[in-house]
Amino acid sequence: MTHAEDDAVEPGAAVVEDLSVPDASAQNGSLAGGRPSLAAWEFAGLFTTYWCNARCAICYVCSGPGCGGEMRVAMAVRLWQELDELAASQGNRMRIHLAGGEPFGDWPRLAAIVRAAHDAGLAPTEKVETNAFWAVNDGLVRSRLELLDAFGMERLVVSTDVYHQEFVPFERVRRCVEIAREVLGPERVRVRWWDFYNEPVDVARLSPNLRRAAQAAALDRHKDRLTGRAASRLSDLLLCRPAEELAGLSCEREVLGSKHVHIDGYGNIFPGVCAGIILGNAATRDVAQVWHDLAALWQEHPVVSAVVAGGSHALMRAATPHGYQPRTEGYAGKCHLCHDVRRFLAARGIWPEHIGPRECYGD
Ligand code: SF4
Ligand code: SF4
Numbered sequence: 001m002t003h004a005e006d007d008a009v010e011p012g013a014a015v016v017e018d019l020s021v022p023d024a025s026a027q028n029g030s031l032a033g034g035r036p037s038l039a040a041w042e043f044a045g046l047f048t049t050y051w052c053n054a055r056c057a058i059c060y061v062c063s064g065p066g067c068g069g070e071m072r073v074a075m076a077v078r079l080w081q082e083l084d085e086l087a088a089s090q091g092n093r094m095r096i097h098l099a100g101g102e103p104f105g106d107w108p109r110l111a112a113i114v115r116a117a118h119d120a121g122l123a124p125t126e127k128v129e130t131n132a133f134w135a136v137n138d139g140l141v142r143s144r145l146e147l148l149d150a151f152g153m154e155r156l157v158v159s160t161d162v163y164h165q166e167f168v169p170f171e172r173v174r175r176c177v178e179i180a181r182e183v184l185g186p187e188r189v190r191v192r193w194w195d196f197y198n199e200p201v202d203v204a205r206l207s208p209n210l211r212r213a214a215q216a217a218a219l220d221r222h223k224d225r226l227t228g229r230a231a232s233r234l235s236d237l238l239l240c241r242p243a244e245e246l247a248g249l250s251c252e253r254e255v256l257g258s259k260h261v262h263i264d265g266y267g268n269i270f271p272g273v274c275a276g277i278i279l280g281n282a283a284t285r286d287v288a289q290v291w292h293d294l295a296a297l298w299q300e301h302p303v304v305s306a307v308v309a310g311g312s313h314a315l316m317r318a319a320t321p322h323g324y325q326p327r328t329e330g331y332a333g334k335c336h337l338c339h340d341v342r343r344f345l346a347a348r349g350i351w352p353e354h355i356g357p358r359e360c361y362g363d
Pocket of ligand 1: 052053054055056058059060061063064100101102131159164
């Protein structure tokens with residue numbers, strides 16, 4: 001589940017790239033007194049793994065069957081606790097969701113994480129995201145959802161669209177959604193996207209040309225952000241512009257101003273919509289320490305400081321001394337440019353503490 005929608009979506013799939021309208025889940029930090037500052041984090045997605053049965057073109061990381069990056073149960077519970085404590089120390093409430101990759105790919109570990117958080121007295125998970133590939137029979141779906149419900153999961157988010165249905169038979173999505181609505185109640189089940197769910201297309205039977213046309217239509221409808229695999233696979237479906245036309249688009253609100261972060265199994269903390277930009281690492285440090293260090297020192301972070309100052313165009317300029325050359329074909333948007341530059345830097349091992357892990361650039 002790796003779309004990049006800020007506080008709303010599944011693990012994996014790409015989020016709306018909005019060049020003008022502030023991020024709806026952001027904006028409590030930046031611009032205080034005119035000087036950029038780090039927002040308090042209030043939404044955190046734990047990437048329980050980068051593994052996925054699918055390899056969606058829209059994935060905002062590059063999840064797939066060959067990926068790892070599993071989050072250990074003990075680490076998930078520690079991060080959960082530290083995130084709760086950080087939010088409480090700032091007068092807020094943390095909402096944790098479980099994403100990936102595909103969290104249900106290792107059901108015993110997903111169940112163990114939710115159980116352990118419950119046993120530790122932590123607030124229940126806000127949502128778990130899935131592509132429903134595992135929904136092969138009614139009894140299995142019902143038993144898993146009943147267990148998640150018993151441990152307090154507030155919502156299930158199911159992904160379905162022209163990208164996911166290349167890999168997941170639609171009848172599994174329908175089974176998962178219908179049973180989830182019975183077990184949890186309709187208001188606790190979200191589908192991304194309902195338009196596809198209500199009028200599904202048999203993507204597997206489409207010719208390559210028709211499949212691309214369907215992807216182009218979906219991109220036009222949902223305005224997904226082109227990062228991760230989406231940048232590599234889908235940018236040619238959109239009008240591309242020279243990098244110079246993307247100058248001056250600050251990412252302050254997405255990177256510093258967002259209340260939403262993701263954390264992977266290696267402890268890397270990313271802005272909610274910018275997987276692959278490592279804000280800090282919580283593998284051996286308390287999340288609060290990472291937050292406070294970033295708040296004090298973000299101007300020393302080569303990626304954050306660049307994109308806050310001038311968006312991905314400024315990042316491109318910072319990468320030029322390392323040999324980055326703009327694409328002659330141009331870029332479909334600021335996030336496409338950003339991902340292309342970061343992928344170039346990651347491949348050369350430049351700023352490895354700030355750009356990674358390979359699962360975000362490995363497509
Ligand atoms: S490849 Fe997996 S994690 Fe990525 S968007 Fe598809 S279902 Fe989600
Ligand atoms: S930092 Fe990069 S990925 Fe994030 S919003 Fe800006 S351009 Fe997009």
